Amino acid sequence: MKDDAEPVILDDPGRIKALSHPLRRRILHRLRVHGPATSTTIGEVLGANTGTTSYHLRQLEKHGFIEEVPERSGGRERWWRPAGQRDLRMPPPEALAPQDRPVLAELLRAGHAEDMEILARLPAGYEREPAWARLSRGFAHMTEEGLAAFFEDYVALLHRHAHGPEDAPPGARPLHIRLFSLPADET
Template identity: 60%
Template sequence: MKDEDEAPLYLDDHERLKALAHPMRRRMLSHLNVHGPATSTTLGELLGAKTGTTSYHLRQLEKYGFIEEIPERSTGRERWWRKADMPRDIRTPNFRDVAPESRAVLEEFYRIGMAEDRALMDRFGAAYLRDPDWAKASRGFGRMTKEGFDAFFEEYIALLSKYSYRADDAPPDARPLYIRMFALPADDT
């Protein structure tokens, strides 16, 4: 489980955010996160991409610290990659606070993320029918002040961290789970 003093990772660097605002990189990172280490060739086969393309994107993810090579598994031209040990709490800057040249990158980051989330929502019904003990959902409505909403969000992140394991520390019965929380004003139509 998480160290209580682990600080969030802020994606406030334009180039680092840009590295995650690419659909193939996001799919590669997701695969490494869920399934563990892989090679460029393996990822290319899974994603329908050429090895040169996956190698380039893996190097971009490595450059900004999202993945790392596994030297003890890599031999010759075959390089093995894994997700880097990073905080689970990854945050983006407030749209109003980013430089104008970064706004398009931040918009793309969220566009890709929301497309991923819609795909997960489309899979939810079948996942629930397969195994309702591992597919849970909640819909809520509340009235909060800005300060209360900020506190709610921080407690949600703390709760998520409290019950989550890193892949290397997870007990045998732990499963990787997609967990999403988003909120938006109900009166902003």
């Protein structure tokens, strides 16, 4: 599932809002981890009725996060998959109108909460499967331009080694991979 497309900046408040919804985030995660599914199968796994999952799937499709799998869909049964492994990036807050910035803040809050849940599972995951729970903590002095170049190299490296559920080789597993940087001289 390689994708050499340009990064997609989430600067449309409608797209940000679509991605902020908790059930939509769970649906998208489910599709990324387990591959194509129908509203019925997603609803069963996530404990939601088919009407609800159908609505949220249509919202994700409307904003380009998922797409129908035409070769598997037929009649009333529609199969869905992520719309590709794309490089989705947050806009700087000042790129949004002031009234739209709370939507971006909510998306960042939701992502942070998910990241904290993943981080809380790290010690047990590392003890159970150290070959799969890799970690590195780094520290460096960089310029703003150097950090931007490092980030682009990281994204390219991730795309070079990544596979989607439909093209993953035998033995591949879905992994949470995170990179963040924060200035160390701020309190």
